[in-house]
Amino acid sequence: MNQVITFGEVLMRISPRGNKKFMQSNMVEFYFGGTELNVGISIANFGGKVKHISAVSDDFIGDTALSYIRKFGVSTSSIVRSKRPLGVYFLEVEAVMRPSKISYNRSHSSFSEIVPAMVDWEKALRKGSWMHWTGITPALTKGAFDTLKEGLVLAREKGLTVSADPTYRSGLWQYGQDPKTALIELLHLSTIFIGGINEINEVLGTDFSYSNEDFIEASQRIMDTFPSIEKVFDKIRTSKNSSWHQIRARMWNGSEFRETQDLDITHIVDRIGTGDAFAAGLIYGLQQYDDYKAMLFASAACALKHTYEGDVNLTNVDEVISIIDGNISGRFVR
Template structure:
């Protein structure tokens, strides 16, 4: 199969060890991640061919980030370098009723000041078969939006599948572009929608509820507004507290509605990147299975990500298939 192409910021995450707050500790650890990069690395861990496109700092931190990405087999040939620093975020892991807390330092990062001449889309997409985008990247700067739209336009001209996870975070959109209009322009170039009712309400200007009936109606309206979209997938999270969640998923493919059963995650290790793990599992699954099995694969991959520290899902295809076979006891594999 051809490459999966991801485009987005590479971030360094800094956290106190364990579930401590910063005020409790002077010992921290770091991880690399970023929404689209998390998707790409997860697909590479499943055995897929992936290229990540970005810009990182031209210093030893950028060198380390590229080495980290390379060790998973993700191509970094289209990652540029700049004198701006790598984006950073600080993360305190919550526990039980105490929520996790994030603070970002990315407003003048290497990626946020990306320029069109830094990305050669013809070269970057030469072996591409699938391109994935999220609503994080176009929110960061006008250039990031324009570059992403140019890449998606070429991807569609080449007949590539384009998956969209139009995550809307209002605090990121600060450069003047109307978020709703921006997402609409990008969704017009997309074929698979990975998002829930909130995202659909945002782009449709509607007020659908979370019920399955409203999900189906919202999906139908979304497909009517964006005729290129062929399938809609939604990950549903039920949070009992910071440490105990339930995950399930549902879909509408233009003909059928289907829903998975809940997966119980009773002792969360780290929930950062779990939505990215779902998207990665779905992309991997849709290229190999029918829609329902792909969605079940994505849900299991998402659930397993909750058991790994860091932003990236390190799980394998065999581990995901084990969950699909009902092996959720966590017993030793010998």
């Protein structure tokens, strides 16, 4: 497998232990993550080669973040250092009917000052075969959007597969760029669409429903609008409460619709990064298996991420395959 390239902010997450609120506790834990980084580390845990591109603080926190990334085998050779602090977010973890709460402190972070001149894309993509982007990064700053677009243009010129997870979060787009216009520009440089009806409706200005029939029509509309996109994959989450969810997936590749069975997650340990785990499983799976098995792999990887604390999916290929094979009892492995 050749190298997968990810580009995005590295964040430090700070949380009270367990399911406590901040006002209950003076003991906190920290983790490193970030949407695209979570994808990259998960792929590395499956045995893939990964390079992450970002800007981190030039201090001991940045040193610690780089050490964390490297311990998973992810290359940090294209990460630059900044005098600004690393971005931080604070999380109170949900329980039963109580939802999680997040507060971000990233407006003046090290990544917020990134501009195209800071990334040598020719060097960064030299060993790459796949590049992954999400809608989080272009929403942060004009510099992040321009840097990402420059990388995607070169990636397509070099023939890399480009997967897009055009997550739309309205609260992030604060610098004057029109979100729809920006995402459309980037989707014209993409080959795999990872997203559901909400993302499709946002990009196309449509009102498709969540039915399988509408999903097929919406996916075909995406492929017609963006001719470079070859396949569409959608993760579906059904919430019983904050601690009990079901996950399944569906796909349309222009000729075939397939859907997986629900996977029950009856006790969620940590929901952060589960969508990233799905994307990582899909990227890895599409390089190893056919479309349907890749989707099964992605769904199982996503389900397993709910069992790990922190932003990153720590599962390996054997554990994912075991779930695909129906081994969901959680019995001891000796």
